[in-house]
Amino acid sequence: MFAIKIITPVLILALAIPIWRRSLRNAHRQRLLAQPINYQWRAILVKNVPLYNRLPAELKPQLEGLINIFLAEKYFEGCGGLEITDEIRVTIAAQACILLLNHKTHYFPKLKSILVYPTAYVGGKGDLANQPRQGESWQNGPVVLAWNSVIGGAHNIADGQNVVFHEFSHRLDQEDGSADGAPILENRTCYASWAKVLNREYNVLRGEAKKHHHTILRQYGATNPAEFFAVATEAFLEKPKQMKNKHPQLYDELKNYYKLDPITWK
Numbered sequence: 001m002f003a004i005k006i007i008t009p010v011l012i013l014a015l016a017i018p019i020w021r022r023s024l025r026n027a028h029r030q031r032l033l034a035q036p037i038n039y040q041w042r043a044i045l046v047k048n049v050p051l052y053n054r055l056p057a058e059l060k061p062q063l064e065g066l067i068n069i070f071l072a073e074k075y076f077e078g079c080g081g082l083e084i085t086d087e088i089r090v091t092i093a094a095q096a097c098i099l100l101l102n103h104k105t106h107y108f109p110k111l112k113s114i115l116v117y118p119t120a121y122v123g124g125k126g127d128l129a130n131q132p133r134q135g136e137s138w139q140n141g142p143v144v145l146a147w148n149s150v151i152g153g154a155h156n157i158a159d160g161q162n163v164v165f166h167e168f169s170h171r172l173d174q175e176d177g178s179a180d181g182a183p184i185l186e187n188r189t190c191y192a193s194w195a196k197v198l199n200r201e202y203n204v205l206r207g208e209a210k211k212h213h214h215t216i217l218r219q220y221g222a223t224n225p226a227e228f229f230a231v232a233t234e235a236f237l238e239k240p241k242q243m244k245n246k247h248p249q250l251y252d253e254l255k256n257y258y259k260l261d262p263i264t265w266k
């Protein structure tokens with residue numbers, strides 16, 4: 001009897017504390033989401049992220065709210081002597097958060113930190129261990145980026161090459177535990193057409209890459225299905241017209257997944 005008297009309140013507390021913490025965090029996020037960014041950060045967006053200028057008016061406040069949450073929750077670490085500044089944080093956060101627009105409660109849940117090198121770095125493991133890298137995303141670990149590639153990719157919004165879109169789309173792909181080119185889709189019925197369209201397009205790109213044909217999708221996408229999804233994401237946001245024209249079904253799958261229609265952005 002005595003044990004029950006002690007254990008019951010302990011159990012109630014053990015259950016209540018996480019719920020209470022979650023509701024505090026949600027309330028904090030809602031405040032951040034509704035808050036515009038300050039004018040210094042907006043000036044960074046205008047200067048470094050031309051895609052921000054093209055976003056439809058109703059998406060800009062949403063992006064700013066997502067940037068607030070991203071910067072409040074993710075830790076940035078400078079590597080190779082790089083000192084982290086607001087310019088670096090805001091430029092990376094803005095592009096990463098474009099992938100989250102219109103997804104009401106998604107904030108890269110397993111990502112805690114972003115490591116930033118000044119330029120391409122050598123490291124990592126596997127086949128490419130000794131090759132210079134512009135970025136990578138470690139499953140359940142950090143995203144790593146080279147700052148000069150981030151800036152180059154952000155400034156040129158028509159070349160289908162953007163290291164932040166690339167690495168953060170890998171992040172989305174990794175969230176279900178496997179980097180296989182299929183992120184978590186809205187519901188189960190979406191997977192069949194996703195697999196059909198993306199597999200077909202991946203195989204087409206592999207064929208084109210073998211023949212060294214020029215394609216609107218970077219040939220690096222022919223490496224494996226995970227790289228295909230990342231490369232397709234870059235083209236979807238930076239070459240939407242060409243993608244819609246040449247790969248209409250791929251465009252539609254990505255449009256449904258990202259809940260964005262970049263072809264309409266001015």
Ligand SMILES: [Zn+2]
Pocket residue numbers: 166170226227230
């Ligand atoms: Zn990749």
